[in-house]
Amino acid sequence: MVEEKRWLAPADFAEVVALCQFLPGPNIGNASVVLGRRWFGLPGAVAAFLGLMALPFVWVLGLAYLYADYSSIPAVKSVVTGVGVAGAGLFVGTAFKLGKPLAKKPAGLAIVAGCFLAAALARVSLLYVLPVAVAVAWLAARRKIV
């Protein structure tokens, strides 16, 4: 959108992405709504969202049907589990990348550790983890320690 069509300046694009990471919901879905709205109002937002989702939706379901047909074969199951675990590793790697600016901020690292303990190890619902974590992080951010 920035390089080929020149619909947006690079700084604008970064701005929209930052907003959509902060909003709940699928980042990319939100971005499509925000940008679609900016150019064409409601029809633009709806069109952008459907355009983004329709084809991948068909793809992923097709793949799921294919997998369902072959999932009784143990080797297929092993391969797909391996892909899933590697995909989980991508999340872990992403977390480390995102967290780089926190490396020298003990308060930030403590919040990361607290979230991990509660959500991953103790399996506490995010309904509880999220409000507490956001409140603590907000206080820390106001005192400029994260």
Added chain:
Amino acid sequence: MLLDIVLWFALLSMLSVGGISAIMPEFQRLVVETNHWVTPAEFTQLFAVSQAAPGPNVLISSLIGWKVAGIPGALAALGAFALPASVLAWYVSGVWERFKDAPWRATIQRALLPVTVGLVLSGGFVLGTPHGLDWKSALVMGASAATLYATRLNPLLLLAGGGVFGYLLF
């Protein structure tokens, strides 16, 4: 069943500050532990399918819906997951632009970073240990995380590598 999916996913959608990655621990808990729609291993496999297909991460929600209630389930799940958040995005984007230079905006962004990092890390851990934490899953997960962190290799190659490891190990 269909109504259950819609209500639960709409709730999740509003919680997913930081995107689908941050909601993953809760998503897995809800689908596997609370509702027993799929087993932990099936959840990780469906996640693999959604990662291997092109398109946004959020499509994992449609796969869960599909597993529970077929094509109508897939559509309902995706809609329930994406729509409430989209409506919010619609309204907030106006406000957000107006307060471009407000100091609280920077505070919010700084505050959300450690929370997002902690939750994305949790999501990875939960997805990567479908049979509990053992050396095999730790190895594959660690190798993929380290390669993503340290190199610019295409993530699809890492997924393919995970498939090879999976064939040998799981």
